[in-house]
Amino acid sequence: MQIKQFVTGMFETNCYLVTGREAGTCVLIDPADNAEQLIGYLDQKHLVPKAVLLTHGHYDHYLAVPGLQNRWPGLSVYCHPLDCPKELEEHDMGMVFPTVTAFANVKSLEEGQELNLAGITFRTLHTPGHTPGSVTFQAENVLFTGDTLFCGSIGRTDFAGGNMKQMKASLRRLAAIPGDYLVYPGHEGLTKLDRERKTNPYLAYL
Numbered sequence: 001m002q003i004k005q006f007v008t009g010m011f012e013t014n015c016y017l018v019t020g021r022e023a024g025t026c027v028l029i030d031p032a033d034n035a036e037q038l039i040g041y042l043d044q045k046h047l048v049p050k051a052v053l054l055t056h057g058h059y060d061h062y063l064a065v066p067g068l069q070n071r072w073p074g075l076s077v078y079c080h081p082l083d084c085p086k087e088l089e090e091h092d093m094g095m096v097f098p099t100v101t102a103f104a105n106v107k108s109l110e111e112g113q114e115l116n117l118a119g120i121t122f123r124t125l126h127t128p129g130h131t132p133g134s135v136t137f138q139a140e141n142v143l144f145t146g147d148t149l150f151c152g153s154i155g156r157t158d159f160a161g162g163n164m165k166q167m168k169a170s171l172r173r174l175a176a177i178p179g180d181y182l183v184y185p186g187h188e189g190l191t192k193l194d195r196e197r198k199t200n201p202y203l204a205y206l
Contacts, residue, residue, distance in 0.1 A: 001120055001140050003184065006041075009033035011060040014186055016144060019047065021119030028068070029053045029137065029144050030186060032060055035067025050117045051076045055146025055186060056134040057083025058159075059090065059097040069104055076105045078115065080126065083133030084108075109135055127174065129167025130155035136174065143181045143193065149174055151183070151191035154202045172206050 006015040013032035019025070026047045031038055042049065049072060054062055057079055069075050079100045088102040100106060111126040125136040130147040134155075137144040147155030148170055157164045180194040196203055 001142070003142070004041075005184075005190075006032075006034075006038065008037065009060050009063060012187060013060050014184065014188075015064070016184055017041070017047075018120060018139070019118060022050075024048060025050050025118040027051055027053060027117045027120065027122070029184075030055055030061040030146065031064035031068060033063040035064035035071075038064055039067065039071050048072065049075055051078060051115070053115070053122065053137055053144075054079040054083070054100065055137070055144060055148075056080070056131040057085075057100045058131065058147070059092070059099075061146070061186060062100065062103075063097070065103050066098070074105065076107050077103050078107050078109050080109045080133030080135050082128070083131050109133075125173070127170035129157055129163055129165075129170045131159070131161045132163070132166075134170070136170075138177075138181075141181055142184060143174070143177075144184045145174070145186070147186040149183060149196060149200075150185045150187060151189045151196070152200055153188075154200075155186070168206055171203055175203050175206065 002019045004017040009032040015031045016029040018027045028049050084100045089096050109124050113124040115122045123138040127136045127148045128134050157167050175197050183191045
């Protein structure tokens, strides 16, 4: 499994392009913005995305989806149903953004669900707290934690739908996973699970 990181959008969100054993294919995790950049890279590398995986339903993690689906109309978007509202748009900072529900080919994620894509098995861990439908994707020796666990910190719980009690339970679950994992978060730098267990102040006092 190989992972390429793109940092895109006004909130400098991490988008991950993941390739596996299936040649010519890939998976995109949290394509935050700048669809043109992503499409240009994929075309250059002769890669076709098998799916988009969303760690949660905040717009700063998926604004490239419309452009990607315009290029690949059958592209599926996986998101937990608790982060798929009835509304098709939301308003923030004087701007209008689509919700996940506005996209085509949206497919639900659930706890423990395994997705076999691009020659990689992604296991879904429901890790609410930042949002009700936040998930972590576990693949080989990697955890894609979205806005649940960061390097030295955690995601905010003061947005609508955030819940500190749920966040603590999700962090306990991640901390209890046996062994060490590379942690690819939704923002900022990469880290390792064992390092976070030892040094992250939010995990030390669970």
